[in-house]
Amino acid sequence: MVQIDDVVISLDVFREKFLCNLDACKGECCIEGDAGAPVELEEVAQLEEVLPVVWDELSPEAKAVIEKQGVVYTDQDGDLVTSIVNGKDCVFTCYDEKGCCYCAIEKAFRAGKCNFYKPVSCHLYPIRIGDYGPYKAVNYHRWDVCKAAVLLGKKENVPVYKFLKEPLIRKFGEAWYEELESVAEELKKQHLI
Structure with a gap:
């Protein structure tokens, strides 16, 4: 240390x-695990603000989860995390034609549609x-x-x-x-x- x-x-x-290898993993880190991605308290407002920008990219299941519980929830460890679909997929995940998972927020950021990259915990993984x-x-x-x-x-x-x-x-x-x-x-x- x-x-x-x-x-x-x-x-x-x-x-x-x-060194991430999306061709091999297909973005599995966004769709596996037992909870959403950790979110800092000040990021909740940013996630809510970017929601209208990415809404059309989200799956119907993700939209239903967001409408029911919002963009984040408190997991079993007491941590604030992104909401998830079917116990695993982050609500902000999307898929390309090759079946590769990507973040709708990052996609919007790279396209110049928003100024929030994605939760810092995702960026740091x-x-x-x-x-x-x-x-x-x-x-x-x-x-x-x-x-x-x-x-x-x-x-x-x-x-x-x-x-x-x-x-x-x-x-x-x-x-x-x-x-x-x-x-x-x-x-x-x-x-x-």
């Missing part, structure tokens, strides 16, 4: 390799942020559905923290990420990664 400001970072974030009072913990989350991303990351030698540069900056800021890169260089010199 290393610490930058009030953030404790697992060495796995530096050691492990990861496979990193999960834990909240421990005055400290945040940055941990690498291992999940079988991401085996292809691990293999591609190893092949291309892309550490998790480099793959997630943009969302890490979004979450913690540019100066924090520059410090993270400095820490990584120091860990390399010490042969710890």
Whole structure:
């Protein structure tokens, strides 16, 4: 573990390799699991604001869930998460003609239709942020559905923290990420990664 400001970072974030391979996984991380994606309280309003922009992209089942319970709910662990369809699919998932799952919010963002990218927890995956009072913990989350991303990351030698540069900056800021890169260089010199 290393610490930058009030953030404790697992060495796995530096050691492990990861590079999404949508051709292999088809976006399975958005459609598997036992709860929706973690959502920060201030993101709820952003999800509600973007809803009219993405509404036509959503499945009839997703629309029914949103109309009944909204865009988020509190899961069994007490965490605020995106609403899900049939116990697994995020309500914001959509599919292309190849059966690949994608995020309707990210699609709208990339098309210039909104200024919200998607929940930061989605953007940060496979990193999960834990909240421990005055400290945040940055941990690498291992999940079988991401085996292809691990293999591609190893092949291309892309550490998790480099793959997630943009969302890490979004979450913690540019100066924090520059410090993270400095820490990584120091860990390399010490042969710890």
